Amino acid sequence: KNEVEQSPQNLTAQEGEFITINCSYSVGISALHWLQQHPGGGIVSLFMLSSGKKKHGRLIATINIQEKHSSLHITASHPRDSAVYICAVSPSRSSYQLTFGKGTKLSVIP
Amino acid sequence: EAGVTQSPTHLIKTRGQQVTLRCSPISGHTSVYWYQQALGLGLQFLLWYDEGEERNRGNFPPRFSGRQFPNYSSELNVNALELEDSALYLCASSLGDFPDTQYFGPGTRLTVL
Numbered sequence: 001k002n003e004v005e006q007s008p009q010n011l012t013a014q015e016g017e018f019i020t021i022n023c024s025y026s027v028g029i030s031a032l033h034w035l036q037q038h039p040g041g042g043i044v045s046l047f048m049l050s051s052g053k054k055k056h057g058r059l060i061a062t063i064n065i066q067e068k069h070s071s072l073h074i075t076a077s078h079p080r081d082s083a084v085y086i087c088a089v090s091p092s093r094s095s096y097q098l099t100f101g102k103g104t105k106l107s108v109i110p
Numbered sequence: 111e112a113g114v115t116q117s118p119t120h121l122i123k124t125r126g127q128q129v130t131l132r133c134s135p136i137s138g139h140t141s142v143y144w145y146q147q148a149l150g151l152g153l154q155f156l157l158w159y160d161e162g163e164e165r166n167r168g169n170f171p172p173r174f175s176g177r178q179f180p181n182y183s184s185e186l187n188v189n190a191l192e193l194e195d196s197a198l199y200l201c202a203s204s205l206g207d208f209p210d211t212q213y214f215g216p217g218t219r220l221t222v223l
Contacts, residue, residue, distance in 0.1 A: 031209030041147075041198050043214035050209065086153065090209040097143055097166060098212065100153040 003027050006087050006101035013108050019074040021104045023087030026068065033098060034061050034072050035086040043086070046072070077108045112136070114203050114215035122221045123191050131186040131218045135203030142184040143204075143212060144176060148197035156199075159184055160206050188220075196222045 005024045013019050023032070034046040047054050047061040049070065054061050058077075063070040074081055084105050088098040115134045123129050135142050144156040155168040159178035167174075173189040182203075188195055198219050202212040 033211070035214075041200075041217045041219070043200065043202075045211050045213065048209060048211050088153075096141065096160075096204075096208055096210070097155040097158045097168070098145075098153075099155070102152040 002101070003091075003099050004087055004089055004101040006085075006104050008104060009102070010105045011107070013077050013106070015078060015108055015110050017077050017108075019077050019081075019106065019108075021072045021085050021087075021106070023070045023072070023101055024068060025070075025087075025089050027089065027091050027099075029068075029089040029091055031090040032063055032070050033088040033090070034070075035088060037084040037086060037103070039083075046085075074106075079108045079110050082106055082108050114201055114213050116199075116201050116215040116218050118218060119216070120219045120221075122223065124223050125191055125193060127191050127222075128187065128189045129191060129220060131188075131199050131201075131220070132183065133185070133201030133203075133215060134183045135201075136213055138205065139203035139213070140182055140206040141204045141210070142178055142182065143202045144184070144186050145200045145202065146170075146197045147200060147217075148194070153200070157186065191222045193222050196220060 031050045037043045049063045058075045060073040084103040086103045087101040141160040158166045176186040178184045198217045200217045201215045204210040204212045
């Protein structure tokens with residue numbers, strides 16, 4: 001079983017819809033990251049969370065440490081949001097590297 | 111401010127050959143991470159360098175190695191290439207704090223024939 005599980009694997013939405021991507025993890029973590037990967041391969045870090053909620057523009061990320069669960073929400077989705085969204089965790093203080101989920105491929109249709 | 115840069119962009123090699131990939135971190139960043147993204151396998155951690163030292167390595171054979179230079183740039187070496195080494199190799203850098211946002215380069219796409 002993967003340490004980081006994401007759902008759904010694929011998501012198709014109409015422009016303007018509210019989108020939620022979920023991430024569950026099975027290990028103790030120091031932080032959780034949400035990343036965005038565009039078709040060309042480039043990865044952008046969207047959020048780093050260790051508690052609560054963060055918002056940036058139309059993107060909102062939440063984390064529940066007790067339930068080991070995080071969600072990424074996109075409000076008023078737009079075709080330019082089409083990308084793969086990856087959840088990653090920093091497992092412990094001795095391991096700075098990230099452990100990744102398999103990603104959620106989002107397609108937003110005009 | 112320049113982002114993380116990687117070279118080359120694309121590379122084609124044959125089985126058994128050796129390859130060197132290069133990464134320049136964001137100015138001021140001391141930590142460099144290497145990740146492999148093979149088709150269908152997702153991102154996997156390869157190596158972590160900080161202040162010139164290898165701090166951790168992922169579950170990869172010893173033919174994957176690397177180093178970090180005094181200017182914090184890094185290279186990843188892969189010896190005795192195998193077909194399954196075909197992947198996108200991503201470098202990321204961070205300030206070296208923990209936890210810290212990692213900034214990713216554009217990647218090097220390696221094809222092994």
